[in-house]
Amino acid sequence: MDRSTTVEPRDPMPEGYRRTLVRQIAQHAHSEIIGMQPEGEWISRAPSLRRKAILMAKVQDEAGHGLYLYAAAETLGTPRADLLEALHAGRQKYSSIFNYPTLTWADVGAIGWLVDGAAIVNQVPLCRCSYGPYARAMVRICKEESFHQRQGFEILHTLARGTAEQRAMAQDAVDRFWWPSLMMFGPPDADSPNTEQSMAWGIKRFTNDELRQRFVDIAVPQAEALGLTLPDPELRWDEDRGHWHFGTPDFAELAEVVAGRGPCNADRLAHRVRAHEDGAWVREAAAAHAAKRAAREPAA
Amino acid sequence: MSGGASGGGEWPLWEVFVRARRGMAHVHVGSLHAPDADLALRNARDVYTRRQEGVSLWVVPSAEVVASTPDVRGSFFEPAADKDYRHPTHYTVPDGVQHL
């Protein structure tokens, strides 16, 4: 494939390229809508009206991101209903990070700062992905993500300057979310057999380990600004490489969570299916209303 | 699961165009599913203009869009390929001549 031109929906494309894109975009879309859950749980418990309005806007954005991405996947010929069905049946995955619980308000801060932060590092190169509709969706998403990260950072910054208890809560959230955030970049390059092909197709621009390193390099000084520590005893500046050296994430844990045995996997999926079923009457009512109006129209 | 049967999959697809500011053309921004034009407009507002990205919205049923075929891209647009003289850069202008 020619790496300089963008592929558009009706262009001829290798079957493997199409399949890889559908899988990746669908997984990405699923992550956006499942990702609404851990933070959504805190909307009713946000500590102020301002924080509540911000959190609602962020969670609503994630729903929008899901929509952009499902629309991009559909341009490859896979109906959205099929993708949702595959998610609900467990045949398609979503990001492992959303299988961790949000135990305190500080977790909302840690998610914004670290999880959205890691997502941005992953997503920025995708704005130049070889498939047009995916790249364009990513441009919109990246524009919206930066407020997500900032509001999370602000939550932690506020807590870190609060009472000893608030400070401890912020530190505890960072301690719990740091390693799972590093796992968001996927298995190490040596165990990521699809990376090479995805890079040749221009779907991926950097390897998992390259992106993970980039994220650590960005996050370490930000943690310093927060006055919080990162839970990695190996963390030190590597003068020779010009990068922060960090410890190895527990990839066995990642494999467990991806396999469906994380702390919240069953809850997340059950909640998703329930929300979809509970919303069926709305979809049916809208369809019935449209049909009734369409039937009336010629007479009017 | 009532999932797929009553899901968005059966609703028609709409293409969404946004006019960012007065004086600018509507630009295609993406697509969405909706049962009718009214809901397509409302959904388009919620999905594509949450940050005041537009002052006007168009929604068009995707099925109504007539498109040129990518396979014949070459021959379809070929007639314009050898008419360089349609561009001002085709012409040489003597040194010193201005406003031309």
Ligand SMILES: [Fe+2]
């Ligand atoms: Fe997002």
Ligand SMILES: [Fe+2]
């Ligand atoms: Fe986000």
